[in-house]
Amino acid sequence: MSYGFLYPEGVLDMAIKINTEKRIFTLETKHTMYQMQADTYGVLRHLWYGAKTGCDMSYLQDYPDVGFSGNPHDAGNDRTYSLDTLPLEYAGAGIGDFRVPAVEAVHADGSCALDLRYYSHTVKQGKYAIAGLPALYAGEDEAETLEVVLRDTASAVEVTLKYGVLPELDIVTRCAEIRNLGEAPVTLTKAASLCLDMGQGSWEWIHFYGRHAMERQAERRPLLHGIQESSSTRGTSSHHQNPTVLLCTPDCTETSGACVGAALVYSGSHQTKIECDQLGQVRVVMGIHPDLFRWELGAGECFATPEVLLSYSSTGLETLSHQFHRAIREHICRGKYQLAERPVLINNWEATYFGFDTEKILHIAEEAARLGVDMLVLDDGWFGKRDDDCSGLGDWFVNEKKLSGGLHDLVEKIKAMGMRFGIWFEPEMISEDSDLYRTHPDWAIRIPERSPMRGRYQLVLDMTNPEVQEYLFRVMSEVLHSADISYVKWDMNRSISDWYTQTLPADRQGEMPHRYVLGLYALLERLTAAFPEVLFEGCSGGGGRFDAGMLYYCPQIWCSDDTDARERTKIQYGTSFFYPVSAVGSHVSTVPNHQTGRITPFETRAVTAMAGSFGYELDLNLLSDAEKQAVTEQIQQFKAYGPLIHNGRYYRLTNPMTDAEAIWAFAAQDGSEILVQGMIFHAEANTLRHQVKLRGLCAEKQYRLDGTEQVYTGAALMVGGVLLPKAWGDYTPVSMHFTEV
Known part of the structure; x- marks a missing residue:
């Protein structure tokens, strides 16, 4: 059985191949094949995702009459044809498929059904982009795009499924655009980015759970019959469940067996549901969390979902990780520091916390410069009235009681020592005890007539508000222009609740959580474009927003607030399944460790921190002479090994969750x-x-x-x-x- 493909425009080596007679679409990368078919009734059926076969894989789909699985009206008396059993590319709700849907909508008449059927398709050279959202990018000669248009059988809802194919990376990307072609409004209540039905094989799943200071703990479990879920409703991708998932065969190891990985390019609330259905088939649905999502589509309006990166390996988890590492580092991360050597830095946080002044910072800087550190980063406490975490957030002007002479003088003195300078911001937050809150209490997220929930004594700014975005861009730009600043640590230290914004009417408040993320991305896009020489590092209480969406703007992210070397081996192990080592912020800290009290050898702390972007989180003046000499040697060692660490292939040789x-x-x-x-x-x-x-x-x-x-x-x-x-x-x-x- 052969493909029988027609090649668009007569090109024989395209990654996207279409059999127009059978309406089969095959996406090929170097080692993988993704195949789907618009069948007799226009239902877009998923046929295959796995190793290349050179074959029409529809022969595997032979379904019986399954009791209580109903049949579409246009299938007549064929009781073997059911949307409740067929593998589908993008499953609508309310039309007889009782599994987890990918999209749900409420029509003007109150009905909620979506029966999506094939309408048309287009093949384009290059990789699609998504307005307002981060997405994998590629050159015209590196990727192709397939767009498949589906239309509801009874309403004016149209869905365009977009597939980006990157052959050399063994990556397929997925997203959807949902458009209202009618005059009456339609309200989306769910709009997933990925629906992947795996009709064949036995699968286990790996997800990455955790908590603050213990992120991305790898957990592998057999799939149960029913639904399992990893998700976040915290307004961020969260410490608690990373927006990534792995499916693997029971015999899959680092070096053998089949596995599929999916990574959501998004930094807000998310959900991944995996359902093992009545026939043992597996469906994965991934995207924005529907519990915090409603979106009204007026006449002619369109909603674009975030993107999912998808990859397959027939040779184990190691190969899959290498594919994601390359895709994220070379086609998600951007800017000057995408591939560049990172500075070895020292951060004053665990050395001083809020208790510092100019003299103390310069004292740390002098010793750091003498030992070979490249950059000093001034963390929380340099601005407004900020002597503890109860006040000051939002007042992004220098506290000259602490920094006498201002920021410019401090930076010039540090530069004279041969070091660069970086600074900490927490732009999305506001303290009730701040000049900004006293002037603009309406800029904080809170529900009228309700007392807001605090986190770390702070509230959250309404990033859906253009005035808030403009204020933050202005004050941050003023700080960055005021001195020669080379690095920004962008922190975010609480989960978000009390969702309400004055920028939307009452019946559209469900749009706010996603609009918050769009506002965040818009601000990051402006700032990174305005300051292309600045290295932006993401942070959210450590690794609470470690996702591919943030890496589009910040090529490295502080991996965890837990700097204990033993615990970091587990955190960095889980992180490594999807994210490249160059994206991992990792530092040597003091002992007893400030999070666990554990005492580990100085060299061990350095070795662990080298598996990332290296630095120190302590007061170097308090070290012994032998330890200071070790710091110099560690920095020299990291600079020698740095190109290999960041550019080489990463191998997990043991599992720190179980091994000795x-x-x-x-x-x-x-x-x-x-x-x-x-x-x-x-x-x-x-x-x-x-x-x-x-x-x-x-x-x-x-x-x-x-x-x-x-x-x-x-x-x-x-x-x-x-x-x-x-x-x-x-x-x-x-x-x-x-x-x-």
């Missing part, structure tokens, strides 16, 4: 070198040394371990493995660099 050690590696793309790092958690008496098998080397080449004369073949290191250092004390560091002889 956390070991990872960075291998050069050409296999010429590998850096193996991590820690052994606990020392034991009378035991063999721990060992791990490496990956990413060339089997036939020879490699020398730095600092020794020991030479190994790549095959030996990958098949036999390498002995780790003998553990002495808890949290023994591991750092081994092998180079091709």
